[in-house]
Amino acid sequence: MRHESTAVRLAAPPDLAPSSMGFDDVGSKLDDLRAGKRGALDELVADFSPLLWHVARAQGLDHDAAADVVQTTWLTFLQRLGDIRDPQALAGWLITVTRREAWRVGGAAQRLAATDDDEFERRPSDDLLPEDDLLQAERHRFLWAAVRRLSPRCQELLRVVAFARRPNYSTVAEALGMPIGSVGPTRGRCLAKLRDLLAADSYWSRS
């Protein structure tokens, strides 16, 4: 763990340094919560819920079902607070619970069909807001077009990782059942594929 975060700190620009990523007081917030300070719970909920929203939505759940699942995850967290010993593992734990709850809700299961041994085809969320209105930056429009060409599994991984702290990258990949499989944070095949697509794109290769 220590080795990985050191490597990230060396590789990442200053604005990606762990201290700026928002989840870093997890240990003290968990301690505060166990000591009965409920404000700590509000903070954890604010820190992690956007990540969990995207975990649930990446499973193909509609808005109401995804909102219910994220809420259920937090109620489960409260029940299991005593079991959570390692603050570093909290993100992965919450992601795993959210995915399990999303599966339980169903829906997601119907949208799955195995295509080969390790790839599953999920129906991508089809109720996103209109991208033509909302993606103003040209850079974002080109990037979005490339992201949509990735496999659903890679789209899920990158979507969830994007809302996690960078040092959590390998934890998140593992929680999603797509371990990166090496010591230290490597780019992994989804980001590598995306960069291939971007490199082939005249807009991105220009820069």
Place this chain on the structure above:
Amino acid sequence: MMSANPAGSQEPFDEVDGAILDDIQSIYSALDPMPADLLTRIRFALDLENIDVELLRIEDTATIGVRGESRGQTVTFDSEDLTLMVSVTRQPDSTLTLDCWLAPAGQHQVELRTLGDRRSTTADEQGRFVLAGVPPGLAQFVVGPLPTGGGRSRSFVTPSIIL
């Protein structure tokens, strides 16, 4: 790993990767933002006096998508030890009447939490209870405490729902 690893997948995660992920976060934040009221709903649901509770999950997902849009709805909450069924009827004065059943039946204590209020009642021997004049909005049920075996007793809580 069945699919071929593209070149570069074993390269270290670099600042371009970081910038791409930041952009992906911006894109999804724009196209699929977390609902503005979700944090309020979660905090309301977690604001429990006793956190040693068993969760009653929303099981009847057929009603989830139409929640708040129809005059009547039924929601079923379930756990290993207890099931709660709630039938909601909207009255002409826009308040709600909740017809509820608990299984296994018993004269269990029930609390309905709404924003700024809480109402307590007791189910009858058939596990039935009725709450009338309930304001529409955020609500959560707390049932119990009731014995769950091994000499223990536990309260059961539902997620918060929007009635």
